[in-house]
Amino acid sequence: MSSDNRYVGSQLYKIRHSAAHIMAQAVLEHFPEAQIAIGPPIEDGFYYDFDLPRALTDEDLAWIENRMKAIIRKEVSFAVREVSPDEALAFFKDQVFKRELIEDLVHGRTDENGEQIAAPAAKLTFYTQDTFTDLCRGPHVANSREINPDAISVTFKKPAGAYWRGDEKRPQLTRIYGTAWETVEALQDYLTRLEEARKRDHRVVGERLDLFTFSPLVGKGLPLWKPKGAILRDTLERWLRETQIENGYDPVVTPHIGNLNLYRTSGHYPYYKDSQYAPIQVDDDEFLLKPMNCPHHIMIYKSEMRSYRDLPVRYAEFGTVYRYEQSGELTGLTRVRGFTVDDAHLFVTPEQLVDEFKAVVRLIQYVFNTLGFSDFRARVGVRDPKSDKYVGGDENWEKAAAAIIEACDSLGLNYHVAEGEAAFYGPKLDFIFRDVLKREWQLGTVQVDYNLPERFELEYVAEDGTRQRPIMIHRAPFGSIERFTGIMIEHFNGAFPVWVSPVQAVLIPIADRHSAYAAEVAKRLRGIGMRVEVDAGKARMGAKIAVAREKLVPYMLIVGDKDAAAGTVSVRLRTDEDLGALPLDEFVEMARRVIESKSLELR
């Protein structure tokens, strides 16, 4: 889905949409008995779904691609005509999916609550090219000569299963993906970008840098952090923990399970039932691996009588939560079954709400800016008005959304409102980050919640002695530390800022006799808190450099006779810049400055 509305109706959009039709024609020539479903343009290409008599082979795909090119070269025109519903049904008498689409269009679509979401259509349109006619609203190119036959590909990606209308209870179809561009160069750029993304894959880089591993014996979706990965996330956590304490947060610690009744009260249990591990029976009680930290934090709030003078109360915890994701949804660190949330819950008075919300947003901006994550947009997620999966009354929801929007406006944040993107207990503000490859990731989130305080009957004593209900703000800048680390690995391609790099410097003695000096330098650097290794192996210097480069160690410090004599280190950066021999004091000063300032540069 492109957020760019200029895409729809553009020449590229028409090219891709038309290529999808040509692909359907080719597939029908190859498998005359195939049932065709839908074939829209998508970001970077198009797809078409088919019900095929057998699984596709690479040869089938190659045949389809070649046939598409041949059809395009015939310079076939695309003709549109209006048809009546009866005519359309007669034409597609053997195509069950098309008939269903036609029926829906004629009767209008309704959702599961019986509300109409599309008006009935009296007239439909057909697009025809060459021997193929499809039910389609267009638009298309006028003639296939507008499509560059050398700038399309369907063999670039494997076909995949896709449920008819995304519904797992309905037939599973074969989805063939295609990509199409205006020029061969644009196609090549796209394929290069895919290749780059593949090389940066955090599962590949994570293996190379010894950051984490998985074990089938431990369980799928349960990452194991190796020392290098653990120090990386620990560095992020320590920094955020300190930053939060400076900003008035109080650390709390809560257990990994909780009584099922806790989650019945919060509403998590019914809401997240399908994505939770089954309850654990202990004596006469049932316990749940916690899917969220908020109920535990709420019980800490509730453990004391609160005065308005105590508020805002800000409880922070790196809390590990467990969710039962469908096995096919699991991927590396970005989708796991156990992960740690940099969670905090703020309990505030109505008067404090907007200011506290703004302070949270500023904290999140500070966190992202520090890491060099500067390209992000904000999304205000509100309820889907057609859904009933939310808790609480309309008034609370409207107040909460109004507070978020007021805060965004006064911060001058560039945001847009998206329906159906709220949490079940309240609307939220999400930060959506674009990485160096222009891929979007949803990161930090802030939620305003009037409902859990109500469900748990939270109170504070106001100035006038009356009992009042606080409002909660839920927030997590990183969201899941696992997922965030995965995104960081791909964004930086493993070349992390020095302050978070698992190994910040490697000492490379040229010959055995330099090992003592190397150890001495390493000790000095560890003394200022640096993470340093000494490569005392018997490989040559060149080989040690090659290994350190591979591991993306920011500083390679080569020490030989000249350095030992002069008290210098010969500094090579992971960018291959050679800084030559620096007096040790000078290097220490430089490294200290880079690390303490959390600089994104190496010097």
Added chain:
RNA sequence: GCCACCGUAGCUCAAUGGCAGAGCAUCCGCCUUGUAAGCGGACGGUUAAGGGUUCGAGUCCCUUCGGUGGCUCCA
């Protein structure tokens, strides 16, 4: 969960249904090195697990486990 594909040494990958191999890593030697991998040797395998077909299975079939891509961006 479902569909398709995949699973050979720690990693990357070879092996027509016919003796399971290489490079890297690890370990042991030799070399004592100045900016992208010096030389030699050793170790390493129930070919993911289990079953079947076959004179013979890494290879073919079935089951299980694990991984990868995908599962509305609604004509």
